[in-house]
Amino acid sequence: MSECNNHNINNDYELAKVIKVDAKYIYVERVIEGSCKNCAMHGLCGSKKSPELRFVNDNRFETGEEVLLKISTNSRIVSSLVIFILPAFLMIAFYYLAKSFLNYTEEMSIAISFGSLIVSFILIFIIDRIFSKSNRVTINKKTD
Numbered sequence: 001m002s003e004c005n006n007h008n009i010n011n012d013y014e015l016a017k018v019i020k021v022d023a024k025y026i027y028v029e030r031v032i033e034g035s036c037k038n039c040a041m042h043g044l045c046g047s048k049k050s051p052e053l054r055f056v057n058d059n060r061f062e063t064g065e066e067v068l069l070k071i072s073t074n075s076r077i078v079s080s081l082v083i084f085i086l087p088a089f090l091m092i093a094f095y096y097l098a099k100s101f102l103n104y105t106e107e108m109s110i111a112i113s114f115g116s117l118i119v120s121f122i123l124i125f126i127i128d129r130i131f132s133k134s135n136r137v138t139i140n141k142k143t144d
Contacts, residue, residue, distance in 0.1 A: 013068040016139075018061045019052070026057045028067060028139070055139055067139050075131070082127055087120035094119075 020027040029052050053069070061067060095113035098104045104112065 013070055016053070016067050016069045018063050018065045018067060021057060021061060021063050024057055025054050026061050026139075028053050028055065028069070030069065053137055061139070069137050069139060071137050078131075082124055086123060087117055090116040090120045090123075 014030055016028040016030045018026055019029045091113045094116035095109050098109040098112040099106070
């Protein structure tokens with residue numbers, strides 16, 4: 001368990017506060033902490049670089065209540081793979097292609113390998129946009 005705003009919260013959950021309730025939706029504001037502050041995959045968890053999320057109102061929550069949000073484990077795994085593994089994989093692949101198939105020099109192959117980081121950033125941006133269209137965050141329970 002980790003400490004989050006003096007509440008014992010499992011790492012699968014994030015603390016949020018209901019900031020607005022209307023007939024159709026409830027709006028919650030995430031308390032963004034830790035690695036989430038600097039994450040490049042905001043769309044994967046539904047935050048879209050904003051700590052505010054919208055959910056269908058099922059009349060369980062009131063303005064001002066603290067709630068726990070659950071981000072799916074799959075989303076966390078996919079975002080980690082995309083952010084950390086994809087750039088390294090592309091660097092190795094681009095180096096191998098440049099050196100083996102295009103017969104470039106060692107120096108040119110290394111430069112192309114580092115150039116692949118631009119491609120990986122573009123791919124991360126596109127993947128983030130695709131995932132941002134689906135809400136992968138759910139309100140799981142109220143805090144005590």
